[in-house]
Amino acid sequence: MRYAYKKKIIYCVVIVITLIILLHPDMNARQSYEYIEKDDIIHSLHEATNDNFTSTAILDCDYYDIIHDETTLSISLVDGDLVEGHRIKEGGEYAPSYCKPKYSTAIIVPYRDRAEQLRGFLVYMHTYFHRQHIHYRIYVVEQVDSRPFNRAKLMNIGAVAAMKAGYPCLILHDVDLLPLRPANLYACTERPRHMSSSINKFRFVLPYLNLFGGVIAIVSKQFKAINGMSNEFYGMGGEDDDLFSRLQANNLKLCRFQPETSRYHLVSTKAERKTNQRKKVLSFTKERMAADGLSSLKYTEVATVLHPLFTHIMVDL
């Protein structure tokens, strides 16, 4: 009988060790994380409008109802058209006329070769923003050369253009992500905000705590302080981890809204699939941060066209 007991104990020990290894937090994604409570959102927002923007409305816009909005938008909007009389100004700029918005936001979208997806994105986003009472403008930055796609550098270019136009808040947005909940207000918080923390492709969980890709909201001054993003990430992957390291080096902590609010839909693309494996292509150093970024940004601007729904910046990197 002693032998049997020994065998049982060995089995139990093996099972427990396996469980501990497999259930280690680093091996698993996170369902919950630290986030800003709904009632604290308004106080944590960075209230600023574009210096060049003046509203004729008398009443201030109210954002309480938006933040507590429980509805979900339908993805089928991407196949439709915008409603008539949407009053979007050339260059994809819009502000509500019935109230005075408190927030100005520039949405920067790096883009290449996905015309149909961009069309759906613009229709969806304009419909979505109409429910948020904010002043915004959409910048689409297109890489026209044939080098590998450099998402981060395109972000930098868009950010420079938006800051020149006086936008106090930047939202760095992937073209294949669509926000599902109008409660996810497209305005900057005092701390940089990771907005897409609950993507359907990732089973609505956060793959790892330091993930800072997809959709990012950051105050223009902070973006300048961290010297923007790196210009060296050709091909996909790694630039968001680099951005996170830049924030850390500047003692900027990131924040998020609760998972239900931060739900996003990833429009699936067959050619390139998103992988959220941790990659380190270039190692981060403070020296590189100072030398590589907005300060070293060099590119050739091919054209800037004001389309009815967006500002189109075409660049040769």
Add this chain to the structure above:
Amino acid sequence: MVSTTLTIQDVIQMIIPFGANRSAKKVDVDAILPYLILPGLLLIAAISRPVTIIVMVVIGMCALYVHSRPLQKNRSSFFFSWTMSSGIYMFMMFELFVTCFYEVTQLENFVFLLLLVCTCYFFYKMKSVADFELATGSSKGKEYSPVLTSDSHYCQICQLEVNERFFHSIWWDCCVLRPNYIYFLVGHIFAFATLFYGTNLGLTTVCQPYIFYGDILMPRDCDDVYYDFVSTICFVTCVYGLGYLLVIAIVLIQQLLVYIPKYSEPQWKKLVNVLNV
């Protein structure tokens, strides 16, 4: 019918002529073969969508063929090894590849492992009780009961007298008798739950999921799984797991309709007797 008299050993003998005439080696080969065939089949199935369908249909047909043969011909450790290898490979796929996407939360992983541990425990119990019965148990062979009663028959494989209500399972390589029947049943229920949960987690990871109800996700769009090897192999394993799920569901329904009434009959009788008194 020549084909029906073929045993697995014969097939192996044809494939590997040397060394197969020594019986000790034969058994070894039978037991090891599934560990090589199954990953091979899964890798082949990962080529493209039509190949996946063909491979899964072939596996299903082979299983049906095996079941259509008389029980005595299936006396081989191949089938038990097949069950074990399926379980081990599916588990490894889940823990090594699916969790690498960082889309399964700690809680989900824990629930999955808990279900798996329960499944393993009950099947282990089932096997050990059967072994115990075989060695010393009350339903031991011919010497114990030289005259078979009407509802008993002799299990050729276990060399054990089995009550007609119960049966021999080639996939577990043991007899399911009254003492271990409950472990068999509960084990299958847990296996069903584990596989259902595991394939759901796997498929929602590699495919585009949608919110089914509350926090429950269901896979919807699996079009882009064939573009990257890791997600393809996860997807194929999940499809294989779904096939297994179907088999377990059939076994459970069969139990529900046939064996559970028989198993609980004596207890009912007891109850009725008590009421009569």
